[in-house]
Amino acid sequence: MSFHPNDVARRARTASFITAGIIGLLVAAFFRTQVLDQARYALQSEENRLREVPLPAPRGIIYDRNGLIIAENVPGYSVSILSPSADSLRTSLERLTGTISLSKGDIEIALRRYRRAPNRPTVVLSDAKFDVVSVLEEHRVEFPGLIIQAAPKRFYPDSSAVASIVGYTGEITEDELKKPAYQSYKSGQQVGKGGLERFYEPQLRGREGTRFVEVDARGRVVREAGARQDIAPLGAEPLQTNIDLKLQEFVANIFGDSLQGGVVALDPFTGGVLALYSAPSFNPNRFVGGIPADYWRELTTDPRHPLYNKAIQGTYPPGSTWKLATAVLGLESGQVSMKQHMPTPCTGGYQYFNRYFKCWDHRGHGNLDLQGAIEKSCDVYFYQLGLTLGLEKLIAGGVSLKFRERTDIDLPSETRPIFPDAIRYYDERYGPRRWTRAVTLNLSIGQGENDQTVVNMARFYTALATDGRAAQPMIVKGNPKRERIFSLSPDQMEGLRTALAGVVAEGGTAAASRINGVILAGKTGSAQNAQDPTRDHAWFVGFAPADNPKIVVAVMLEFGLHGSRAARIASAIIAQYLHQQTASLIQTEG
């Protein structure tokens, strides 16, 4: 080989240069990774080792107007598993089936949850019984990623009595997770599913905390706490409602198991909901932590539809309770007064061109003024009053009295009532010239194209009970919202109230529902039942005391046959409320 010292020195320089150059490149590569990209990799390494275990926040407690508890939280446990892969989770779950009962479906659900959020613990049991928890604690070593977590659990002390108001909570579904309203939610979290729980979800939710556990490459939990500062959960503020829990329980007791229908009781001046009930009800406590399949089947197959809120979702022809709307429109337009008679006295029916419209009492009511017509609920009088007003005015008036609008009560899924918006409505529904002005007669007595919710009828009567201003029904305490829907003179208002009081007085349609010492004002109604024409729905909407109203009650009794039955329930509710509130008043008036 060429081994001249000069050659060797030159080669040594070259070799040193190449060596230093390549090591320099290595140093540069490390500089880029460690210094320039450090933040990215530091984050990745933290994600590698830390798993966030959610610490559920206690939901806000819901109180009634007297500080009684409607919804609270009790200690519960959730069981979840941290897993490095879906396969590993499946294995863990299959081994868990030896200790707790998990079906194939449960395992598939857990795997779906895992795939959506692989770094969060996968919830296996969101509400574990204490004995299950203690068994799992014993075998903890066998399940390295197992996390048993104290989780506050929703509890409704009055269970089915308050179900129509509060709804219930449950685990968030996949469909809900896709909605923008739930974008800050994560799989496995509890969320309000109905009633106040859903309507006030943002207020009731609180802020979830986080516990950081350290895991190794195989997903074993190495450190339970202290890997990073925990973030404490933040409980939500309590929710103060207008509900009178004692009255609510009373309503639930009246209905018992046999009756079905809906009740709304309002404070006439504030719109505060004192009670709201739909019968039959359900037990919301059984929904918490996952509803048992058999109970769900029982509820969904029950022909009485317990999950359907008859106070805000059900719509029924308002029947005679709506005659007050016709009366108000007549008085407001000046085309009738309380003492005015109609041209044709009631002989048990009314001939309108080629059709004969019956009065509910085939014996006839004779010649009545408006007050008498309200007391006796005379159809013939209101046919004529409706014709006097004319269909256009009747429809426009109904719209301005808000019979086409939701009450905007603070509950989800309120149904919008059905009422025509204009003459056009009939053209569209039946076709032009396929209908006659005879619809006016039906409309004026609360039949026809008119289906109202219980809560909307209650709202209308808050205006009758006060000064023509309707109050928006509100369950949660807040600023009352009232809106004038008609203007009548104090004399006219007085006249209407006297007439309504006459309904419950001797000779009225609900005479049997008198309360000793209290002047009760209200109107009965029977609504034609589309399902079964022989069994009408029974209505009563009223308020008391008539001269100084404290409560408005709307009762709708499905298959109740006659309004007087609904009136008996309403008067019992009113008596109970007034007894609770103003025992002294009853005595002085007595």
Add this chain to the structure above:
Amino acid sequence: MRRFVGDWPLFGIALALSLYGLATVYSAGQTDVKTVATFAWRAQTVWIILAIIGCFIATRASVRMLDWLTLPMYALTILLLAATLAGFGCGAGTAASTKSWICLGSHRIGQPSELAKVTVVLMLARVLSAKKDPPKTLAELWKPALVVGIPWLMIMLQPDLGTGLAFIGIFFGMLFWAGVSWPLLLLIASPVVSLIGAVNVYVWGAWFIILIALVYRYRPYLGEGIVLVVANFVMGVLAPVLWDRLQPYQQKRLLTYLDPSADARGSGYHVIQSIVAIGSGGWFGKGYTLGTQKRLAFLPAQHTDFIFSVVGEELGFIGVTLALSLFLLLLLRTIRIAARANESFSSLIAIGLAASWFVHMLINVGMTLSLMPITGIPLPFFSYGGSFMLASWLAVGILMRIASEGRGGRADGFAI
């Protein structure tokens, strides 16, 4: 008895690297769940002590004696490598399916390939120093090629891609030192360049034109020229076509055959975790023994192949730079020894050992950042393991002896 003048800077650098490595092996054992690495530092301490003793014994062997030992040792190496292939081989650790260890029954005796790294250097030095002029044509290179080629082929059959790569590094390093011209080195390397360039047809095309130009300029014999061009053509054009015709599982099987440790737990997982570990270290690291990637077992083979990731994670860029600087010093010192050796044989030995360390360091460190393929090659003085520690320190001993006999040393005052 006359005095031996050791190259104490070289010894000091090697000792510093070994202690740095030992500290890292200790840290690599500090995991949340005990692993095989937990007590590796104890064995490593023993190995370092034994290796340093071995180093001093090696300093007693004169270059003349090495010259005399070269042929028998080379023959022994070939024999042992043949034995691994003939049924006495077994695997270990992540490379359990390979046959790089000599085994009697269930006892692992050692890795002949570690011995081969030294004996091939000696044999190659002997062959290259035998002639006065460096090889000028491809034909003249047949002897050195054979010296490296035989053990290389046997190691690739084990298979051990990492050691195979080290041999290629040694081969080129020593040819360069022997004075083989750049164009010739380039021509020898050309088929490999073609293979790498084959991923992109334009890159390969450009390279092929350069190659033709080189062949024309350099004017090798006709036969050589044809062989070169054909070899490049085959590598660049046929290899990708053949590769594409393979089923994915066949491709994977071929890759796994070349390097079994590469895809032990899902391809890429190891190296990604290694990069995360290094990158999260930042300037100063997470603190000695405190690396979370290591502690929680995200790092693979953290006490052997991926030991440098531990350095990166726990001691940061500063620690990495310190380690690489020590390696640079080691290599520059070795090149200096090679340049000052008093004859070509010992000079070539020195450069061969330097090349071997350099390739190991480059591939191992490069692998932790995914700059190099994952081949399961150890980091000199750092990785846990007895054979390689011993071999590295024997090399230090040989280098000290060469330094002592060369300029700057006092060879005249030294004899056995």
